Amino acid sequence: xxxxxxxxxxxxxxxxxxxxxxxxxxxxxxxxxxxxxxxxxxxxxxxxxxxxxxxxxxxxxxxxxxxxxxxxxxxxxxxxxxxxxxxxxxxxxxxxxxxxxxxxxxxxxxxxxxxxxxxxxxxxxxxxxxxxxxxxxxxxxxxxxxxxxxxxxxxxxxxxxxxxxxxxxxxxxxxxxxxxxxxxxxxxxxxxxxxxxxxxxxxxxxxxxxxxxxxxxxxxxxxxxxxxxxxxxxxxxxxxxxxxxxxxxxxxxxxxxxxxxxxxxxxxxxxxxxxxxxxxxxxxxxxxxxxxxxxxxxxxxxxxxxxxxxxxxxxxxxxxxxxxxxxxxxxxxxxxxxxxxxxxxxxxxxxxxxxxxxxxxxxxxxxxxxxxxxxxxxxxxxxxxxxxxxxxxxxxxxxxxxxxxxxxxxxxxxxxxxxxx
Amino acid sequence: xxxxxxxxxxxxxxxxxxxxxxxxxxxxxxxxxxxxxxxxxxxxxxxxxxxxxxxxxxxxxxxxxxxxxxxxxxxxxxxxxxxxxxxxxxxxxxxxxxxxxxxxxxxxxxxxxxxxxxxxxxxxxxxxxxxxxxxxxxxxxxxxxxxxxxxxxxxxxxxxxxxxxxxxxxxxxxxxxxxxxxxxxxxxxxxxxxxxxxxxxxxxxxxxxxxxxxxxxxxxxxxxxxxxxxxxxxxxxxxxxxxxxxxxxxxxxxxxxxx
Numbered sequence: 001x002x003x004x005x006x007x008x009x010x011x012x013x014x015x016x017x018x019x020x021x022x023x024x025x026x027x028x029x030x031x032x033x034x035x036x037x038x039x040x041x042x043x044x045x046x047x048x049x050x051x052x053x054x055x056x057x058x059x060x061x062x063x064x065x066x067x068x069x070x071x072x073x074x075x076x077x078x079x080x081x082x083x084x085x086x087x088x089x090x091x092x093x094x095x096x097x098x099x100x101x102x103x104x105x106x107x108x109x110x111x112x113x114x115x116x117x118x119x120x121x122x123x124x125x126x127x128x129x130x131x132x133x134x135x136x137x138x139x140x141x142x143x144x145x146x147x148x149x150x151x152x153x154x155x156x157x158x159x160x161x162x163x164x165x166x167x168x169x170x171x172x173x174x175x176x177x178x179x180x181x182x183x184x185x186x187x188x189x190x191x192x193x194x195x196x197x198x199x200x201x202x203x204x205x206x207x208x209x210x211x212x213x214x215x216x217x218x219x220x221x222x223x224x225x226x227x228x229x230x231x232x233x234x235x236x237x238x239x240x241x242x243x244x245x246x247x248x249x250x251x252x253x254x255x256x257x258x259x260x261x262x263x264x265x266x267x268x269x270x271x272x273x274x275x276x277x278x279x280x281x282x283x284x285x286x287x288x289x290x291x292x293x294x295x296x297x298x299x300x301x302x303x304x305x306x307x308x309x310x311x312x313x314x315x316x317x318x319x320x321x322x323x324x325x326x327x328x329x330x331x332x333x334x335x336x337x338x339x340x341x342x343x344x345x346x347x348x349x350x351x352x353x354x355x356x357x358x359x360x361x362x363x364x365x366x367x368x369x370x371x372x373x374x375x376x377x378x379x380x381x382x383x384x385x386x387x388x389x390x391x392x393x394x395x396x397x398x399x400x401x402x403x404x405x406x407x408x409x410x411x412x413x414x415x416x417x418x419x420x421x
Numbered sequence: 422x423x424x425x426x427x428x429x430x431x432x433x434x435x436x437x438x439x440x441x442x443x444x445x446x447x448x449x450x451x452x453x454x455x456x457x458x459x460x461x462x463x464x465x466x467x468x469x470x471x472x473x474x475x476x477x478x479x480x481x482x483x484x485x486x487x488x489x490x491x492x493x494x495x496x497x498x499x500x501x502x503x504x505x506x507x508x509x510x511x512x513x514x515x516x517x518x519x520x521x522x523x524x525x526x527x528x529x530x531x532x533x534x535x536x537x538x539x540x541x542x543x544x545x546x547x548x549x550x551x552x553x554x555x556x557x558x559x560x561x562x563x564x565x566x567x568x569x570x571x572x573x574x575x576x577x578x579x580x581x582x583x584x585x586x587x588x589x590x591x592x593x594x595x596x597x598x599x600x601x602x603x604x605x606x607x608x609x610x611x612x613x614x615x616x617x618x619x620x621x622x623x624x625x626x627x628x629x630x631x632x633x634x635x636x637x638x639x640x641x642x643x644x645x646x647x648x649x650x651x652x653x654x655x656x657x658x659x660x661x662x663x664x665x666x667x668x669x670x671x672x673x674x675x676x677x678x679x680x
Contacts, residue, residue, distance in 0.1 A: 022678065023678075078677070081519075081520040082520045083516075083517065083518070083520050083677045084677050084678065085674040085675070099520060101518055101519065102514075105514075105515055105519045106438075106439075106442075106515060108442055108446075110446075110449070111442075118434070118438055119439075119442065121434075122432070122434035122435040122437070122438045123515070123521055124521075125431050125432050125434075127431070127433070127434050128437075131434070
């Protein structure tokens, strides 16, 4: 902690070129057995959440962080509280930090509200003496009155949150970090929380808020930072930043509406963004041709028909020991079938130049529905090269009214041996 | 390192409240409640005593006491390292959502086991006096020192096991066996003299040997522990604690991601 150093510095928080990546495991095994047996399964992808971000926050500033889900704003806040540590770069925070990320941390349902104040406040690093001196304020703020000596399990959720918020807000921190929790209690209590935040701000506490409510940020903050894709996209007076942000968001909404009319290329890019397609890009699936037995292209097939797929790929970097795969999904997400060349016992493929692979399904017996067909190229050890979950769509029809997922071959038999059909 | 100690000191109230919560919650809902803290060691003593005085007879005088004064400290040690290994995992909600010095969790856990042992020692002292052993004043003054040395050792190891278990969950189960083997490698159910001379040095690599010997010197033989043995355990205790701090310090940064 840099608490006593540079105490006169004008900055409360300094973030210097911070990068944070998360390992996203496809199928993680953390016990010895799983690690030994499924060594190949321990594959993961590094997702960069924050990408070399730098920012300074002055003492006494109130700063809002905005951005769409998954843009990295909450990660940044967690780095500031030191729940997470950056992969590279530095974060300096001066003074006592109180974070309102999780309210009621460590509450014990069987203990009284009063005892829980001690437990909860101790987690913020307050000593017994400090808690004693704040106790009356906390109880008064929570409006719990005589209920304070009842076990917390008897509280309504509103009372619970009120107590938790009262503790967190009364810590007297130098830096207050808040994540999306201003929706506490009834309207009356909310406005009280708001007033308290204003008061805290007036006392010179530095505040950082993550919120989707731009209005809240505009009311409290004097600066707003829009984080997009792990980088700062815009930084300034809340009103200006929010204008840009709202403009962008309405653009996105328009794009979503336009999705159906996209070209193949745009769609591929969009899928990647949406995590329906991933991989290291050493090779990419370029074309998918769907044909029937006669070689006629189309997407509509009768149940039981023969379907041919020809998947063209481009090699960007020679690949040793490639594995091709196919996966068929129903729109509700059911994985109907999947296999790959390794499962089917093929020897290794070494990809040196562009080419294609064929898959023939001689009898496609899946009952009428839309099906999404995905293809994959991966390294033998399981590292995805190009996983495209939504490479193409086919649809089946039939005039037989059997039900279920798949048509199974079947025969009937009868005790009198007569064929009645 | 110094900053970390300062910070942990600042969070001392959290240690206190976690220990209190743990002790209060331990026998929650049971009829005898907190009395179990005393009944448990007595019943254990009864079982071991029956096994070793009736079935596996031996000619150690007051065998029940010989065993008891070693068993209670061992139970504290063993609970600290096995239970301590899951202490971080069981607090994952706290770790993922809020900042506090992560060391607080193993410290609180080991401390709560330690307080439990101190309470059991009320029973131990009563049994010691009832059996007619009169510990020396010097011995009784040294007793808290022995306890603190054992506490530091247990804490050091618990910090390692708690941090490593986050990344490698099997450790929890492996520790069950290690703890059992360790118990038999420590002269708890038998005197050290039973160990063949040529393996004796190995025995003393085991930090618990000298600690158990020290307890026994004070409470069973009514003497003062051998100072060189005590010094040996101080050194081993500090070595393990330092190792614990280093391992924990390196592993704690990714707790929130791994949990």
